[in-house]
Amino acid sequence: MIVETGAYLLALALALSLAQAALSAAGRARLSPVLAGAGQGASIGSAVAVFVSFLTLVWAFAASDFSVANVAANSHTDKPMLYKVAAAWGSHEGSLLLWCLVMTGFGAALARARGLPFRLKTSAVAVQGGLSALFLAFAVFTSNPFARLDQVPAQGASLNPLLQDPALALHPPMLYAGYVGFSVCFSLAVAALIEGRANAPFWPAWGRWVRPWALASWALLTVGIALGAFWAYYELGWGGWWFWDPVENASFMPWLAGAALLHSAVVTERRGALAGWTVFLALLAFTFSMLGAFLVRSGVLTSVHAFAVDPERGVMLLAILGLTAGLAFALFAWRSPQLKGGGLFAPVSREGALVLNNLFLTAAAATVLLGTLYPLILEAAAGATISVGPPYFAATFVPLMAAAFLILPAGPLLAWKRADALGAAQRLWVAAAAAVVAGLLAFALFEPKKALSAAGVGLGVWLIVGALVEVSERVRLFRAPVGESLRRAKGLPLAAWGMTLAHAGLGVFVLGAVVETGFKAEAARTIAVGESLSAGPYSARLDAVRIAEGPNYLAEQAILTVTTRDGRAARQVKAERRFFPAGGQTTTEVGLDFRGVDDVYLTLGERRGESARPAWAVRMYFNPWARLIFLGPMLMALGGLLSLLDRRLRLGAGARRRPV
């Protein structure tokens, strides 16, 4: 009964979203606040309906109601409660419901947003309603998560045990919140193309309206991607965190477009310039999100993370993508010639730096797109199969980003309109000196000698110190009395702190990624109890192997002692090979020993040797500075959230300019 309510509410949500689109469009056409208000009400109603519908699905999973096909296929009574709940979004149907939940939720937030002018807001709510209706229709007609089974099985078929992990339980909600959050930017962009006028004060205001949505989506997407990478790192057991896999790329493209959008929107907000470009990026970010959903679910690309593959539904997703993106970009092509104008600026200026930022980020996104789709296109066009993997991206994406990072610290130091390049260079000499020293030190100290990796270390330090220089310039650190600096630091807007944190976080990530990639060490040996192996500066000794029992698995558990090579600083680590009887799968549970910012990473392989003297294949990785790879993105997301809290960015803040 509860489940039928869920199915009913989902259909109701579809009807409400259609009403939202129709009422808002009519409200805009007739300039009727009553109709527009009804559209907003429908939007909130739709979000509530999807939310309750989602809760009923979670309930069905929590109660292990195997009469529901989705629950029977993806859950099991032996599963811990957290993973029963998480299984609600672990399948195609469930995750699509989550997608709809985020979309209608953001839609309701848009409907409640204050301070937007009537025409723009009503148009945007109408577009958001149309988008929601498309995805809800897709869910209701092709992917009903509430379908019942005629024959109720006694037990569920379980979820892929690899997914039984806290990071992965949280990864989809974060990722989807980011992906789908960009739908509001998309709706606002389409609305702006309908309502916008050239050379009007409209564009700076629009830049301010679109920025909080872009910031929130981008920050959530950052956390989602980082959680996914961290999961791949310690759950897949091959010691890597990013492999330029098509599915990883699918999540990365909207992130890059979103990052470009954030920066471009600043120019539009402050100077009214680049309006067309900002609109384009707002359309692009959500288009990439939809493209990602299509690539991941359609099975057109082979990937280790391919998920809920179904070619038929893939075609439907492609149709939705073609329809929405096609219409939006056609509208853009038609209207964008009217978007010219805004403040002029010299090449050396804050605007100029942000244009370069946009150029590099967009080219980087295009590179990822090219690398992801090219094998597909080439196979269709010429029948030739190629693989595009890490070496390609190392040769294309990495130099593009390195060039962007070289100019990044200068950007915030440049003035708007026309800036003094020499002055910025003078203020950055500390960062430049620190970067050169760090690069030389890395070259001298790290083995093996790698000039490019050492240069990468210098680049990371350049970003971090550059961000610190910028903030110390703002508070006049060391050039004014301490009290004065403190007072200025307090007075800095949160958005400024957010930017500093995000840029420094990027530097932290670069350091981690460069050092981990360049200087990791690996060893694999078959060892018996009492024997050991070494990688990097650490050794691991196999102390014991025993059978351990989990809630829904049995594991062969290895107890290892990790020490430095000369036998000091001993620490015990457990690595497991788990067997899940319900699905018959085996997974590895990595033993991770955090050594400061370094990781010692151990996996237990198959048992070998005679039964009298058993031995196990053990793999050991030394991953220097791996902690920074995940710390960096967290700092970036935190920076985004700090900016979001800035009162200047709150919707409606601009409208109420009176002393407080």
Place this chain on the structure above:
Amino acid sequence: MRRALTIIAALIVLSGGAAVAEPAAAPDQPLADAGQETRAQALFEGIRCVVCQHEAIADSPAGVAADMRRLVREEIAAGRSDTQIRAGLVERYGDYVLFKPPVRIGTWLLWFGPFLLVTAAGLVLLLRGRKGAPAEAAPLSADEERRLAQRLADDDAAS
């Protein structure tokens, strides 16, 4: 009883009895020469396991990947160069086997597209920038000066 059976089944699987699906790969035998083994490891990173989704043979647990690793090690031991080994693999499995796509007419767009894009966009920006250097802003009118002063005073009161 059922539980005992489950445990026994699990033990069989964990001890390598799961060989039903795929014959267990022979354990990797690293090359005796450390320099050669480093070369082998570097090669493994760029070679795709041909039966896997998107994994290098360095990372894949599949039997085929283990066979490919053994093959690469044998070739290194036999004195072949990295280029020869890659060429041999391409002959056997096609371009698909390398994560670094070949540079030929069909992949020019893939390899040079990103840089062309940046260069073209950079040129457009440069040409535009030359045309439209900003003129000095016109001085504010008396009315604008008054409104500016008013706004600044408001801001001071606000902070």
